[in-house]
Amino acid sequence: MLNITDLEKRWIRYKVKFYIPHLSIFISLSVILSIFFSFSNNTQEPNDIPHVVKEEPLLVASKESKIKVTPVPISKQETRVIHSTKKVKLSPSLDFMKKMQNSIQPYYNNEVSNKPYTVQKVQKVEAPKIEVVEKEKVLIPEYIPPVKVKKISIKRQNTQNDIYEIITRFKKNNNPALSLFVAKKYYELGDYQQAYNYALITNKINMEIESSWIIFTKSLVKLGKRDKAISTLKKYIKQSHSSGARILLDEIYAGRFK
Amino acid sequence: MNSIFVNSKNVFLDIVNAKDYIQLDQVSTIYQALKDSIKKPLKMILLYGKPGTGKSMFLNKLYKDLSSTQKVYLYQTPILDESEFYKTLAQDLFETKYSGELNFTQFMKIVESKKTEDIPVVLLDEAQLYSEVLMEKIRLLSDTRTVKFVITLHKTEKEDIIAKEHFQTRIWETIELENASSIELKIYIQKKLMKANCFDSANMFTNKAVNKIHKITNGNYRDTNKLLYTLFELYESYESSNHHRAIRTNNISNKIIEMSAIHTGLIDA
Numbered sequence: 001m002l003n004i005t006d007l008e009k010r011w012i013r014y015k016v017k018f019y020i021p022h023l024s025i026f027i028s029l030s031v032i033l034s035i036f037f038s039f040s041n042n043t044q045e046p047n048d049i050p051h052v053v054k055e056e057p058l059l060v061a062s063k064e065s066k067i068k069v070t071p072v073p074i075s076k077q078e079t080r081v082i083h084s085t086k087k088v089k090l091s092p093s094l095d096f097m098k099k100m101q102n103s104i105q106p107y108y109n110n111e112v113s114n115k116p117y118t119v120q121k122v123q124k125v126e127a128p129k130i131e132v133v134e135k136e137k138v139l140i141p142e143y144i145p146p147v148k149v150k151k152i153s154i155k156r157q158n159t160q161n162d163i164y165e166i167i168t169r170f171k172k173n174n175n176p177a178l179s180l181f182v183a184k185k186y187y188e189l190g191d192y193q194q195a196y197n198y199a200l201i202t203n204k205i206n207m208e209i210e211s212s213w214i215i216f217t218k219s220l221v222k223l224g225k226r227d228k229a230i231s232t233l234k235k236y237i238k239q240s241h242s243s244g245a246r247i248l249l250d251e252i253y254a255g256r257f258k
Numbered sequence: 259m260n261s262i263f264v265n266s267k268n269v270f271l272d273i274v275n276a277k278d279y280i281q282l283d284q285v286s287t288i289y290q291a292l293k294d295s296i297k298k299p300l301k302m303i304l305l306y307g308k309p310g311t312g313k314s315m316f317l318n319k320l321y322k323d324l325s326s327t328q329k330v331y332l333y334q335t336p337i338l339d340e341s342e343f344y345k346t347l348a349q350d351l352f353e354t355k356y357s358g359e360l361n362f363t364q365f366m367k368i369v370e371s372k373k374t375e376d377i378p379v380v381l382l383d384e385a386q387l388y389s390e391v392l393m394e395k396i397r398l399l400s401d402t403r404t405v406k407f408v409i410t411l412h413k414t415e416k417e418d419i420i421a422k423e424h425f426q427t428r429i430w431e432t433i434e435l436e437n438a439s440s441i442e443l444k445i446y447i448q449k450k451l452m453k454a455n456c457f458d459s460a461n462m463f464t465n466k467a468v469n470k471i472h473k474i475t476n477g478n479y480r481d482t483n484k485l486l487y488t489l490f491e492l493y494e495s496y497e498s499s500n501h502h503r504a505i506r507t508n509n510i511s512n513k514i515i516e517m518s519a520i521h522t523g524l525i526d527a
């Protein structure tokens with residue numbers, strides 16, 4: 001027999017945890033609104049205003065503490081960006097890397113557009129070097145990254161190398177599992193043209209692999225050929241009754257998959 | 259009244275038994291493909307997928323179906339010692355008892371001498387536990403076309419496993435089992451309950467309830483079993499507790515589903 005009362009208590013705690021974010025947003029919104037209205041109506045009902053003012057700071061504070069959680073990753077991203085710009089300045093060899101990586105990663109472009117922010121930061125960091133380090137450990141990682149950046153690029157090369165290795169293996173034995181693997185990896189890397197090519201190859205070897213058809217049509221959508229993706233999926237569904245393909249088709253229709 | 263929930267609960271015990279097998283759309287096409295490919299010479303079959311996607315169930319069903327028409331042997335737990343593995347096969351497949359150590363060359367001699375028209379099919383569950391060396395021998399053995407293997411394997415790191423060394427060769431036919439979609443999950447739950455004559459319980463699973471369950475279990479059969487076992491245990495407890503509040507039995511509330519998920523650890527709270 002289960003302990004219902006205990007479970008119910010845990011469930012209520014779970015629900016409360018789940019709703020706190022929604023509630024705090026809702027309450028702070030309504031407080032803001034009520035302040036807004038009380039200001040616009042103004043001075044007529046002095047009784048009500050003090051109440052509202054009392055509640056306001058508490059709620060706003062709680063809202064702030066919620067929001068604070070998110071900026072952390074953003075500032076991390078900024079620090080990473082700093083090093084990449086730093087690197088460019090220091091070692092000319094990185095230009096090579098940039099060229100190589102340009103073809104793979106769309107988000108490198110974002111970094112370039114972020115430059116104005118980062119330059120400021122670089123200056124800030126360089127000056128108070130010693131003092132800041134003593135006060136706040138958080139800043140320390142900012143001095144390590146030259147190495148980190150290298151690591152990241154090595155990782156990229158590794159997945160590329162992995163892919164090449166598997167492609168050579170695939171050329172030897174024509175196993176569709178390998179070409180499918182390559183298609184999926186390319187898809188993950190955002191290289192939809194290659195993902196399309198390898199899924200196509202896989203389908204030619206074995207036309208009954210559902211996940212290969214799915215990667216194939218997903219790549220088509222990503223390459224801007226939505227109509228072709230839809231017609232391919234329809235044909236495939238007709239002969240396979242694949243539920244995965246049907247779900248994808250619905251998602252494409254509904255615009256959830258773009 | 260009480261026994262309805264107890265019976266429904268027991269439907270979801272985590273037991274693999276071919277007689278409880280449920281025909282599911284996705285699975286049945288794979289099943290047909292698999293039965294066809296058993297007839298092909300040489301091909302070895304690799305069934306893989308995450309834990310709880312029904313691989314063992316599938317293998318058991320295959321065993322039950324094939325055993326009426328051909329020689330088939332099922333090993334649910336791996337025999338890890340190499341010599342022990344050959345000895346077991348020699349005894350089961352070729353009725354040859356061997357007392358001492360048996361190595362691969364000796365075993366191959368037995369295999370050659372006992373070659374028959376009717377190629378025996380060997381089903382190996384949980385093959386991720388076999389060593390690479392033994393897997394290689396299994397492949398060599400299947401090259402001789404005297405024994406046919408169907409093996410199941412947990413999918414570990416994404417698809418990496420199929421890119422692994424043994425599965426490169428073309429003789430492997432790989433089949434992946436996946437988690438159920440929401441629609442399949444509904445069929446699974448309802449068929450399972452109806453098989454045990456729990457029609458009222460089967461009717462409790464509306465689309466809304468099944469979607470909620472699917473969200474929590476991702477359509478994994480084992481997790482779904484765990485969740486529903488607890489769910490019916492909860493109903494049972496509500497019913498027999500003195501302060502039994504009005505629990506709706508016409509459909510399942512999200513609250514009950516969430517409580518079961520908390521109890522089984524599928525949701526942390």
Ligand SMILES: Nc1ncnc2c1ncn2[C@@H]1O[C@H](COP(=O)(O)OP(=O)(O)O)[C@@H](O)[C@H]1O
Nearest residue numbers: 272273279280309310311312313314315479480
């Ligand atoms: N087709 C099916 N029919 C009935 N029960 C199933 C089916 N597939 C899976 N199950 C249930 O799901 C549970 C997990 O399946 P199992 O075969 O043990 O998964 P795996 O071997 O992939 O880890 C089993 O207890 C079994 O009762």
Ligand SMILES: [Mg+2]
Nearest residue numbers: 313314383384
């Ligand atoms: Mg199993």
